[in-house]
Amino acid sequence: MTVSTIAPLETADGDTSDDSQLVQRARAGDVEARDRLIGRHLRDVYAVTFRVLGERDLAEDAAQDAFVNALGALPRFRGESSFRTWLLRVAVNSARSLSRRRVRRREVSIVAAEDLPGGEENPATRAVLLSEVARVRDALEQLPEKQRLSVTLRTQQGLSHAEIAELIGSTEGAVRVNYHLGIKRLRELLK
């Protein structure tokens, strides 16, 4: 697959400014640029912290730590990787740090209707969808962390194997293997 066959990732706010421009402005103290970086990457950062921790409250704390630490360390960001990858690596580290300090409590997978995109289906269809999503969430919880992150970051955040490797501290090959093992395990669990 060549790079040209992949369209660029859309941003949550439809903003066309480049991350690097926002980073430069945020570094100079531009509050609006800083807030736009937060808004643009919050979904991914929260998804990462939630996948590591499995609890909403802890994931929120870790997401906050990640943004505060990353924005505080902007002067040291040298642009060797994309800002997004660098930020998500900070998020993984924040979540792992929090995970080590607290005993993990498995969250009961209660999926609220408002958690799901859309909502135009009839109630029966929506109930089936809720049930399926709850099963998927439970199955994801049973995967080891690296498999869970490889699967969710690839399928939900759209990161490449190389990007995932960089942010979880692994190799591209290992991420590819973890991704396929995770998918295989999920298929078994969801049969």
Add this chain to the structure above:
Amino acid sequence: MNSATCERVRDQLPDMLAGRLTLEAAQPVLAHLAACAECAEEARLIRMLRQEAVPVPAGLEARIRAAAAVRPARWRFAVPRPALIAATIGAALLGGATLLRQYRAPAPAAQAPAPAAAPAPAPVGPTAAAPVDARALMQPLPGSVDGGPFSSSASLDDLSVEELQTLLKEMQS
């Protein structure tokens, strides 16, 4: 089904289902899915995973913006590290030079008496009450002909930065 084709298609499924493949790249993937039940099953799983994506809790963005706003000092007034190091060295040298000037100044007429509780050390110079007589460090070393660069006859103002650094190291040791 050809396993190499399956592997290539499965690698592309997340991008295709996210709408990130061009039509040209997506067509062979779609054709393969129509013929391969295993890959079609994996595509279905990935669609479910995308439905499962974790939503951001309401209010979290505002909370993070507020938290980021109360800790801007580290990056708003960021100083490049080399400049910080140079400033620290400069401040240390300036402080050291000022300290040495004070020790070289003539002793005041009325010296404060040494605390009675502390036994007075053997005087090593005119200001015996001082805990350390820095002037002793500036006396010529025994056997020295000219007293070296830090002889009492030399002015600190005449010393180079390197010489001041050497002097400070000697004082610290």
